Amino acid sequence: MPINLCYVLALLAGALSALAFAPVGVYPLAPLGLAALFLLLRQTGTARPFVTGWLFGLGFFGVGVSWVYVSLHTYGGMAAPLALLATFLFCALLALFPGLASSFWDHRKAERAQFLLLLPAAWTLLEWVRGWIFTGFPWLATGYSQVPDSPFAGYAPLLGVYGVSFVTALSAGGLAWTWRSRGNLAAASRGMMLVLVLIAGGVALKAINWTQPHGAPLSVALVQGNIPQEMKWDPELAAASLKIYRQLADSTRARLVVLPETALPVFFLDLPEMYKNELRRIGQERGGDVLAGVPTGDSSGAYLNSVASFGAEPTQFYHKHHLVPFGEFIPPGFGWVLRLLHIPLSDFSRGGASQAPFSVAGQKVAVNICYEDAFGEEIIHALPAATLLVNVSNDAWFGDGFAARQHRQISQMRALETGRMVLRATNTGSTAIIDIKGRVVSEMDLFRRGILQGQAQGYQGLTPYARWGNLPVAVAVLVLLFVLGRGQRLVKRKR
Numbered sequence: 001m002p003i004n005l006c007y008v009l010a011l012l013a014g015a016l017s018a019l020a021f022a023p024v025g026v027y028p029l030a031p032l033g034l035a036a037l038f039l040l041l042r043q044t045g046t047a048r049p050f051v052t053g054w055l056f057g058l059g060f061f062g063v064g065v066s067w068v069y070v071s072l073h074t075y076g077g078m079a080a081p082l083a084l085l086a087t088f089l090f091c092a093l094l095a096l097f098p099g100l101a102s103s104f105w106d107h108r109k110a111e112r113a114q115f116l117l118l119l120p121a122a123w124t125l126l127e128w129v130r131g132w133i134f135t136g137f138p139w140l141a142t143g144y145s146q147v148p149d150s151p152f153a154g155y156a157p158l159l160g161v162y163g164v165s166f167v168t169a170l171s172a173g174g175l176a177w178t179w180r181s182r183g184n185l186a187a188a189s190r191g192m193m194l195v196l197v198l199i200a201g202g203v204a205l206k207a208i209n210w211t212q213p214h215g216a217p218l219s220v221a222l223v224q225g226n227i228p229q230e231m232k233w234d235p236e237l238a239a240a241s242l243k244i245y246r247q248l249a250d251s252t253r254a255r256l257v258v259l260p261e262t263a264l265p266v267f268f269l270d271l272p273e274m275y276k277n278e279l280r281r282i283g284q285e286r287g288g289d290v291l292a293g294v295p296t297g298d299s300s301g302a303y304l305n306s307v308a309s310f311g312a313e314p315t316q317f318y319h320k321h322h323l324v325p326f327g328e329f330i331p332p333g334f335g336w337v338l339r340l341l342h343i344p345l346s347d348f349s350r351g352g353a354s355q356a357p358f359s360v361a362g363q364k365v366a367v368n369i370c371y372e373d374a375f376g377e378e379i380i381h382a383l384p385a386a387t388l389l390v391n392v393s394n395d396a397w398f399g400d401g402f403a404a405r406q407h408r409q410i411s412q413m414r415a416l417e418t419g420r421m422v423l424r425a426t427n428t429g430s431t432a433i434i435d436i437k438g439r440v441v442s443e444m445d446l447f448r449r450g451i452l453q454g455q456a457q458g459y460q461g462l463t464p465y466a467r468w469g470n471l472p473v474a475v476a477v478l479v480l481l482f483v484l485g486r487g488q489r490l491v492k493r494k495r
Contacts, residue, residue, distance in 0.1 A: 001043045010040050010052045014059030014098070020145035021064060021487040023405035030145040033060075034172030037098075040120050053102025056421045057095030064140045065091060067401035075229050075397050083196070089213055093139065093472045094130070104481070112187075114195065115177040116148060121477040128162050128474050131375070135325055138374050139406070142168050150440035152198070154205030156416035157463035160376055160389040164413075167202070171195045192346040207230030211419030211436060211461035214387045218288075218361055220433070220456045221254035222425040225263060225447040229396045231382070232427075238265050245292070252451050256361040258425040261305070261370050264294040267270035267394050268308060276310060284310020288361035291368065291425075293392045302349035307367045307392055309358055316358045320349025320369040322378060352376075357386040363458045365390050366420075374410050376417050377469040384466070387458030389420045394427040404430045404446055412438040419463045421456050 017033030019026055037056045039050050057222065068090055073083035087259045091235060105114060111287035120163070131138035132343045142378035143164030146152040152167050159166070225244055231237045242264060249257050264271060271294065283289040296304040296317065305320040323329045328348045357364040366382030370393040372378060372446030391411055395404045408430040415422040416438040429446035433454045 003044060003047050006040050006044050006047075006052060010037060010055040011059040013037055013040070014061075015063045018060050018062075018140070019057075021140060021402070022409040023402060023408055025145075025409075027145050030142050031168050031172040032467050034123065034142070034169055036104065038115055038173060038176040041102055041119070041487060042111065042180065047100045049105040050099045054092075054095045054099030056102070057098030058091055061091040061094045061140070062088075064402065064406075067092070067398040067403040070399040070401060071397045074399060074424075075271040079286065097126040097130045098123075098384050111180065112177055112190075113484060115173040115180065116191070117173070117480060120166060120173045121480040121484075123169045124162055124166040125166050125477045126479065128477070131162070131470075134483035135322070136375065139410075141165055144406075144409050145414060148410055148440075151200075153208070153416060154202035154207075157208070157210045157419060157465055159207060159473055160417050160465040160470055162470055163317060163414050163465075164472060166477065167198055171198050174198070181342055188405070201380070202371045203338060206437070207314045208417075209436075210463040211459040214306060214458040214460040215362060217252045217455040217457045218256055218363060218388075219254040220256045220258065220423055220454055221249075221252035222249045222423055222431050222433070222444075222452040223257065223259045223452055224426060224429060224431040224447055224448065224452065225260065226447055227396075230337075232262070232265055232394075232396070233248070236352055240263050241274060246282075247277065248449075249279065249282050250288055252453060253286055254283065254453060255286050256363075256423075256456070257282065257286075257288070258390055258392065258423055259290065259292040259433075260425045260427045261285065261293040261297060261392040261428070263292050263392075266294075266425035268294050268296045268306070269302065279310035283309075285311060289313055289358075291358070291360065291365070291367065291390065291392070291393075296370065303390040304351055305369055306350050306351070307369065309360055311360065313358075313359075316353055316360070318358065318367040318369070319353070319371060320348065321351045321353055322375055323348055323350055323462075324371050326369070332357055342388035342401050357382050361386045363456075368393065370394065371424075372467060373414050376414060376465070379414055380418060380466045380469060383418060383420075384460060384462050387460060388456060389422045391422060391424045392426070393424065395430075395482075396428040400446060404428070408432055408434075408440070408443075412440070419461060419466070420459050423456060453483060 013033050013036040020030035044052050069087040072078040095463045101122040127141050141161050143161035146164050152164050155164050155167050174194035175192040178188045181187035182473050227241050229351045245259050245263050279290045293307050296306040307318045309316045357366045364386050365388045366386035373391045411422045411424050415434045419436050422434040432440040432443040435441050441455050
């Protein structure tokens, strides 16, 4: 196959693989896309495997995170050509990780070991690295694409999202080896057997309940204000936003009412005492509490992205710890970005790494804000104390593209990993109630104002992932790559 054709096919395979994720959600495209990449690496022979992997990644992220353009141009105020260039460069940077993973391919080594072990391990390792380096960007980790319907989702409570990525990549290796060996029935059957065993294991694991119910079901109301982004931070319109959220909260009888990230667009200290008392009344009358996103500040002049509780319990606070680079804080040396973006509150301070769950409405609720729920190993810090997870977000920055549904899928993975229900309250969507199997119990349409009401069950206990985090998978793939590399060196010495 001509090398240029391989490069074109790699770009297309990556673009199609992005459709494995929400909102399209054709999850078999993830292993099929990776299998295509593995086979293309073989076809390129002595050519640069990095380029093949990088092009795959460029297609993958070019489709999957295209919503970055909307954030930069429509809401960030960046000129269209510059926003387009910035989006391309961002995707090109992310594509380095698939490129580096593909660089492990070596045409001089045994193909079966590379298909079935080395490439899946390398892919998983680079996804894990992408999830923490430079504060991390774990968005579109392969494992998310398998939630909740794929058999491979059964591995999530055991191994977490990167474990599901590894299993998916292993199945891709099995498919690639099966295709590679299609003229040899015995060899091809080994690849297909690996895929079938992985599927059977996932199905069996799905049947296990890793956590147990705690307490009685709780009535919940998740408020979606659908406040236009251009209105949200206009000081002259803040009173209207406050009124909308107060009226929506007061219209439900649920014990736990959750308002989205920065639903109250004024600092907590500047919030009228009468308004605070109204929220407390709403919570107290229902024998529960209202949780509301609100910016907070301290005497040093720093401000934080926070959630406060109002109601039967004394006021409690959660302050966002994992901030979004360029969205919520400006890394040193990049102050010039502030001159290009016009996003308000773009330099928050960081909350503590370990913050106690809220005691509200008879449950222990671990709150996380927006992007934080993309970091599963940080979410599990609240366990086993927390019985429920609550995510408050404002994805209005990203328009009506893929971002909101992708973000909901991330929350579905967190539910599976922790064995806890997840309640998502967002400004424009996706507001949803998610059960411990990662299934969406109920969801509100995007860009609609209203209340999502339902029942939430608290859970106790620890899944294996909640106990050990990402460490077992990270160690396993590192050891596997070391052993395979050492084995190849030993073979060469014997020769």
